[in-house]
Amino acid sequence: MSNTKGTVIVLSGFSGAGKGTIMKHLLNTYPGQYALSVSATTRERREGEEEGREYFFRTVEEFENMIREHELLEYASFNHNYYGTPKAYVEKLVNEGKDVILEIEVQGALQIKKIFPQSLLLFVTPPKANILKRRLEGRGTEDSEVVNQRLAIASRESLLMEQYDYIIVNDVLEDAVKSVHNIIQSEKKRALRNSEFIHRIQDELQAFSKGEN
Numbered sequence: 062m063s064n065t066k067g068t069v070i071v072l073s074g075f076s077g078a079g080k081g082t083i084m085k086h087l088l089n090t091y092p093g094q095y096a097l098s099v100s101a102t103t104r105e106r107r108e109g110e111e112e113g114r115e116y117f118f119r120t121v122e123e124f125e126n127m128i129r130e131h132e133l134l135e136y137a138s139f140n141h142n143y144y145g146t147p148k149a150y151v152e153k154l155v156n157e158g159k160d161v162i163l164e165i166e167v168q169g170a171l172q173i174k175k176i177f178p179q180s181l182l183l184f185v186t187p188p189k190a191n192i193l194k195r196r197l198e199g200r201g202t203e204d205s206e207v208v209n210q211r212l213a214i215a216s217r218e219s220l221l222m223e224q225y226d227y228i229i230v231n232d233v234l235e236d237a238v239k240s241v242h243n244i245i246q247s248e249k250k251r252a253l254r255n256s257e258f259i260h261r262i263q264d265e266l267q268a269f270s271k272g273e274n
């Protein structure tokens with residue numbers, strides 16, 4: 062899988078750090094440049110969320126069936142719900158040369174790194190912990206008990222931040238969006254990710270030097 066055409070990009074971060082907001086702006090600011098993987102989950106649909114847009118909402122039985130049928134690239138349990146990445150869609154996009162973004166939590170991110178060693182792992186964080194609490198409360202989608210659970214999870218997740226390739230501090234939204242875009246575009250220029258191009262130009266130059274052109 063290391064010779065994939067498109068790049069697999071993982072965007073993780075504490076709940077409430079701004080991953081969804083960054084993704085929305087990234088897709089709007091750079092239309093057609095990135096494809097977003099849509100996950101399956103057993104959690105309840107929030108107001109405003111649509112089946113197949115934010116998630117594929119599934120029952121536990123349906124989700125466990127997807128696991129048994131090997132339909133998921135990775136999956137994890139987060140706050141008593143299953144979340145997983147449907148395999149077929151991501152593989153199709155990557156083979157078409159698209160840069161695919163997976164907005165997933167840390168356990169899943171580390172599974173993806175094993176499957177796609179050249180994947181790029183980005184971690185979104187607010188500048189300070191108290192801002193995370195404020196954003197979670199401000200979003201108003203979870204009650205205070207769930208907010209506290211998510212803050213406790215954030216504390217555990219923070220221990221894995223060093224396994225990521227880049228840390229995105231989401232202070233001013235526009236700057237964070239630009240950072241994500243710039244990092245991805247720079248990473249795509251790495252020699253290691255361009256072996257096909259390098260070999261082609263080497264072959265062309267060799268042909269020149271042998272007087273074949």
Ligand code: ADP
Pocket residue numbers: 074075076077078079080081082083196197199200231232233234
């Ligand atoms: P996540 O997807 O990481 O759980 P969201 O994208 O839902 O987080 O963001 C959580 C809340 O924080 C939302 O209400 C969002 O509007 C707000 N938010 C996101 N980024 C910023 C930012 N840079 N400055 C201020 N508020 C933000």
Ligand code: 5GP
Pocket residue numbers: 073074075076100101104135136137139144145146147164165166167168169170
């Ligand atoms: P939320 O309930 O706020 O939408 O998501 C909770 C957490 O699950 C977030 O950290 C989000 O990134 C993560 N998540 C969403 N989809 C997936 C997935 O397919 N796999 C994994 N491992 N985590 C996911």
